[in-house]
Amino acid sequence: MTSVLSPEAVHEVLVAGSRAPSGHNTQPWILRADGPDGFEVRGDPARALPVADPEHRALRLACGAALAGMRLAVRARERRTHVRLLPDPDDPWAFARLRVGSPLPCAPAERALAGAIGHRHTHRRAFGEGEVRPALRAELRRAAEAERSWLYWIETSGERDAVAALVAEAARTQDADPAWRAEQRAWTGRGQDALDGVPATVSRPPRDDPWRVRDLTGGAGDPDRPDRHATIGVLATAHDLPLAHLQAGQALQRVLLTATVHGLGASFVAPPVEVAPIRDRLRTLLGGALWPQAVLRLGPKAGDDPPSPRRPM
Known part of the structure; x- marks a missing residue:
């Protein structure tokens, strides 16, 4: 089967996932290309925080955020995304499988979000004056x-x-x-x-x-x-x-x-x-x-x- 994503595009999708936030920037995920036009998001127990996050709730949040970035990167290439969460009931660290689907135009709002992935990072300083409208x-x-x-x-x-x-x-x-x-x-x-x-x-x-x-x-x-x-x-x-x-x-x-x-x-x-x-x-x-x-x-x-x-x- 011929892939609809180039090797460069596959790499960019994985990079988009790796830009997700995580507690103490532990990056507790394993992101993989999975066959032709497929991706897998797994949790990495070696990067867990057993004291602050003993039930791995925050670890799953981080991996969900990584998945969102990968979805947006695929959408920016004007392809549908098909996601299955928790795909293997016997594997507690298998969090998601993402498949690239048929062509679909990317809405401007989605494209803007995808474009922001490389610019988002945690702002740890005090904020300036002015409310969020x-x-x-x-x-x-x-x-x-x-x-x-x-x-x-x-x-x-x-x-x-x-x-x-x-x-x-x-x-x-x-x-x-x-x-x-x-x-x-x-x-x-x-x-x-x-x-x-x-x-x-x-x-x-x-x-x-x-x-x-x-x-x-x-x-x-x-x-x-x-x-x-x-x-x-x-x-x-x-x-x-x-x-x-x-x-x-x-x-x-x-x-x-x-x-x-x-x-x-x-x-x-x-x-x-x-x-x-x-x-x-x-x-x-x-x-x-x-x-x-x-x-x-x-x-x-x-x-x-x-x-x-x-x-x-």
């Missing part, structure tokens, strides 16, 4: 809905204070755990030659920042000012099974790429979804019907950190 918040929510997820905006001062309190409590819980501290040290404060993890050159948040409560530089980064202007959103799903995690990961990448297209920066507020009792309380704050999968901070960029390193494809 209601019309753009609605567009970001639609991006999540396209992948069977929901983006809940933390809009009132009462909700904002409540979520900030959960962030602080979760951070204190994690800081008190020597195993968690060791795991964070293993993946952060990396040198210039590292191909994964968080580089020591990212900015270091001040102690009184309500949303950035982790120093990922090993104490080496330049201190930043407090972030008082972030817009906070919670990406959530209707259930909490592995299928929902993969769907939420695809939604996450679409939301982040949509933000990138509109010139916004975005990063993660991880503690309240990593500490199980705090995550349950966050779920209650959302009304009890949705399962929080990621907490995001978004806003206009004010300065920038260098992109996180990537393993070669």
Whole structure:
């Protein structure tokens, strides 16, 4: 069978997947070309975070985000995509198979998202002044809905204070755990030659920042000012099974790429979804019907950190 994608295009699809976000930039995926015009997304247990993510929920989100990038890269080549999630019930690390289908014109919005893949990276600095406009918040929510997820905006001062309190409590819980501290040290404060993890050159948040409560530089980064202007959103799903995690990961990448297209920066507020009792309380704050999968901070960029390193494809 003759492939409809050139070897160069196959490589570019895999690279698009490898640009996905992941906790501590662990890049916990194995991305493969699978026969003529097929691809496979697998989780990599060797790159798991057993303390922060013992049930591999965040690992599945990262792999779902990788799948979303690969889908968009195929769509940019004006081909249909056919996806099967969790294709092998006997293989817990087989997350998705992607097949390239027949020709189909690529919508301008999809092309813009695909074009943003190489420009998106986590914005760890404080944001500038100015809110994320209601019309753009609605567009970001639609991006999540396209992948069977929901983006809940933390809009009132009462909700904002409540979520900030959960962030602080979760951070204190994690800081008190020597195993968690060791795991964070293993993946952060990396040198210039590292191909994964968080580089020591990212900015270091001040102690009184309500949303950035982790120093990922090993104490080496330049201190930043407090972030008082972030817009906070919670990406959530209707259930909490592995299928929902993969769907939420695809939604996450679409939301982040949509933000990138509109010139916004975005990063993660991880503690309240990593500490199980705090995550349950966050779920209650959302009304009890949705399962929080990621907490995001978004806003206009004010300065920038260098992109996180990537393993070669």
